[in-house]
Amino acid sequence: MNSILEIENLCKYYGKPENQTKALDGVTFQVMPGEFLGIMGSSGSGKSTLLNCIATVIQPTGGKIIMGRREIQSLKGSDLAEYRGKHIGYLFQNFELLDNLTGRENILLPLSLHNIPKSESDKRITELASYLEITDVLDKFPSQMAGGQKQRVAAARAMILNPSIILADEPTGALDSKNAKLLMEKLLGLNQEYNATILMVTHDSNAASYCKRILFIQDGVIFHELRRNIPEESQQAFYERILKVMAQLGGGTANVL
Amino acid sequence: MFFELVSRNSKRSRKENGLFFASLLISIVAFYNILSLSKQDVMIFLTKLESAAVNKLLTMIPLFYGMTLFILFFLVYFASKFQLERRKHEFGIYLMMGMRRSKLIFMLLAEDFRSSIMALFTGLPIAILLSEFISLVTARLVGLGIVGHQISISFQAILWTAIGFYLIKLIAFIILSGKIARQEIGSLLVETPEGAKKDLPSIVYALALSVGVIFLAAAYGMAISGLAWHEVDKMGLTLILGFTGTLLLFFGFRVIMGFLAKRSGNDQKLLAFTFRQLQENVIHRSTTLAISSLLILAALCCFGAGVAIAQFYSESEEHVLDYTFDSTSQDMAVVKETLASQKLDLLFSELFEMRVVYSIGRGL
Numbered sequence: 001m002n003s004i005l006e007i008e009n010l011c012k013y014y015g016k017p018e019n020q021t022k023a024l025d026g027v028t029f030q031v032m033p034g035e036f037l038g039i040m041g042s043s044g045s046g047k048s049t050l051l052n053c054i055a056t057v058i059q060p061t062g063g064k065i066i067m068g069r070r071e072i073q074s075l076k077g078s079d080l081a082e083y084r085g086k087h088i089g090y091l092f093q094n095f096e097l098l099d100n101l102t103g104r105e106n107i108l109l110p111l112s113l114h115n116i117p118k119s120e121s122d123k124r125i126t127e128l129a130s131y132l133e134i135t136d137v138l139d140k141f142p143s144q145m146a147g148g149q150k151q152r153v154a155a156a157r158a159m160i161l162n163p164s165i166i167l168a169d170e171p172t173g174a175l176d177s178k179n180a181k182l183l184m185e186k187l188l189g190l191n192q193e194y195n196a197t198i199l200m201v202t203h204d205s206n207a208a209s210y211c212k213r214i215l216f217i218q219d220g221v222i223f224h225e226l227r228r229n230i231p232e233e234s235q236q237a238f239y240e241r242i243l244k245v246m247a248q249l250g251g252g253t254a255n256v257l
Numbered sequence: 258m259f260f261e262l263v264s265r266n267s268k269r270s271r272k273e274n275g276l277f278f279a280s281l282l283i284s285i286v287a288f289y290n291i292l293s294l295s296k297q298d299v300m301i302f303l304t305k306l307e308s309a310a311v312n313k314l315l316t317m318i319p320l321f322y323g324m325t326l327f328i329l330f331f332l333v334y335f336a337s338k339f340q341l342e343r344r345k346h347e348f349g350i351y352l353m354m355g356m357r358r359s360k361l362i363f364m365l366l367a368e369d370f371r372s373s374i375m376a377l378f379t380g381l382p383i384a385i386l387l388s389e390f391i392s393l394v395t396a397r398l399v400g401l402g403i404v405g406h407q408i409s410i411s412f413q414a415i416l417w418t419a420i421g422f423y424l425i426k427l428i429a430f431i432i433l434s435g436k437i438a439r440q441e442i443g444s445l446l447v448e449t450p451e452g453a454k455k456d457l458p459s460i461v462y463a464l465a466l467s468v469g470v471i472f473l474a475a476a477y478g479m480a481i482s483g484l485a486w487h488e489v490d491k492m493g494l495t496l497i498l499g500f501t502g503t504l505l506l507f508f509g510f511r512v513i514m515g516f517l518a519k520r521s522g523n524d525q526k527l528l529a530f531t532f533r534q535l536q537e538n539v540i541h542r543s544t545t546l547a548i549s550s551l552l553i554l555a556a557l558c559c560f561g562a563g564v565a566i567a568q569f570y571s572e573s574e575e576h577v578l579d580y581t582f583d584s585t586s587q588d589m590a591v592v593k594e595t596l597a598s599q600k601l602d603l604l605f606s607e608l609f610e611m612r613v614v615y616s617i618g619r620g621l
Contacts, residue, residue, distance in 0.1 A: 052443060055353070057349075057353070057442045057443045058441060058442075077357070078357060081355045081356065081357040082355060083355075084352065084353060084354070084355045085355015086355065090353050096350050098347070098350070100265040100266065100268075100269050101262065105258070105261070108258060109258065109262070110355060112258035112259055113259075113354060113355050113360070114355060157354075
């Protein structure tokens with residue numbers, strides 16, 4: 001099976017050579033279709049930088065990002081806009097809904113930007129809203145919604161154009177545990193039932209336990225990978241494995257007094 | 258959907274920046290009243306009596322209008338810049354959802370156009386009513402008896418008001434949208450404080466401050482001594498020195514603020530904080546400060562020039578109106594006696610006789 005996303009030796013450096021910060025220093029991996037991949041690491045490890053490079057929010061210093069056999073650094077103009085709108089769906093930590101549009105309008109905005117017919121839009125929104133349990137907030141403004149509802153509306157907006165991959169940057173970061181669990185269950189459902197490919201950056205081990213595979217980043221390089229043994233390994237067991245690796249990230253027993 | 262977004266964004270901008278919108282309304286009202294001055298009843302009446310003086314005033318109107326547009330441009334530019342800076346994050350989200358940059362610029366242009374239309378549709382009726390009101394009031398003050406009144410709308414004034422207003426908004430928009438179009442999504446999404454640029458060594462600021470003071474001293478010296486008024490080149494040099502000097506002065510001022518902030522000492526932490534706040538939020542925006550300072554100076558110069566011109570004309574021309582007395586006796590002494598009996602003789606500086614000849618047949 002061909003991979004949906006390939007990252008080859010991706011680098012992102014900030015500052016001048018004598019005083020350089022290497023946010024990413026040669027990251028290489030692939031994402032397969034229908035995969036639920038997690039990227040974990042402590043603050044400053046480079047995980048958000050990696051996601052932002054894939055989403056073309058920032059330009060990498062070196063390396064390649066290949067999506068659907070196209071190198072995205074070479075995309076310009078309408079191709080780049082189409083890539084951002086149709087091929088990736090971005091889920092922000094702080095929801096980033098537009099305050100002066102209702103839930104429905106927020107979800108429909110990407111469709112109107114890419115000239116999708118209304119009949120098709122209505123069908124998709126009804127289906128997604130029903131699945132994500134946001135039907136009753138569709139006609140409300142973001143200020144009238146709870147945090148969990150906002151994030152699920154944002155998830156619907158990210159999914160509405162059937163993107164090749166959903167990029168989620170700490171999607172549970174601003175949610176309480178109950179809403180975080182609900183959101184992760186919905187994302188898992190999207191992955192399992194709709195075969196959505198999800199690449200999620202998180203520092204939350206609980207959220208990461210929903211993934212099938214996790215890459216651990218430290219100091220701009222991938223230093224470990226965990227794969228869940230489905231169906232033998234339970235989510236709880238996978239979570240405990242994640243915690244052990246996270247403890248190692250923090251220095252293990254070396255920093256214990 | 259797109260136009261719904263434009264409409265909502267435009268409405269939100271008007272609500273959030275009510276003071277700016279009110280300033281635009283006031284300027285539209287002011288522009289219309291100035292440009293329609295020649296259509297006012299009193300001005301029409303005065304043109305018949307004192308055409309030379311009134312024509313002088315009316316020829317100054319385009320110059321006055323141009324100067325006001327120039328100053329208003331800066332208000333529009335800085336207010337729009339502030340609004341767009343606040344919405345940078347929102348623009349990043351639009352681009353992330355796949356909106357093309359050209360479409361984003363078009364959306365902002367449409368929002369601006371909509372706001373301008375609202376300002377004109379609100380401001381022009383107010384301006385017309387106010388103009389009529391002023392016309393009636395001044396007619397009464399001058400002593401004209403009002404038998405009836407017909408509303409007069411100056412379409413030329415409406416046209417020039419709209420053109421001038423749209424022109425400055427368009428120019429400001431073009432400059433600002435160019436800046437946004439060049440930015441990466443990452444820099445739009447991340448909040449960077451304005452003025453957070455790299456600090457140069459203190460000696461650079463000290464040098465800028467000294468050079469700025471010298472330039473300003475030279476400019477003021479040339480203007481006050483009268484040297485600048487001899488030739489256009491010298492005036493041009495004065496303006497360049499003044500403008501550059503002001504920019505350098507404000508740019509170099511941060512060395513003083515930095516010195517004061519360091520000197521505040523450990524026991525005056527709040528003072529140090531205040532200086533740092535002034536440094537970050539005020540002094541580091543030296544270009545904006547310099548331009549604001551120059552605009553205030555320009556406004557004061559215009560005011561001063563206006564006062565001087567008004568004084569000059571009020572001194573040189575003593576009389577305001579001519580009155581013609583028609584006397585059957587054809588004797589000036591009789592006219593003088595009549596005026597004296599009514600105690601009006603002191604109101605007239607000079608009485609002179611005019612003989613009018615009528616010719617019958619083919620006239621002039």
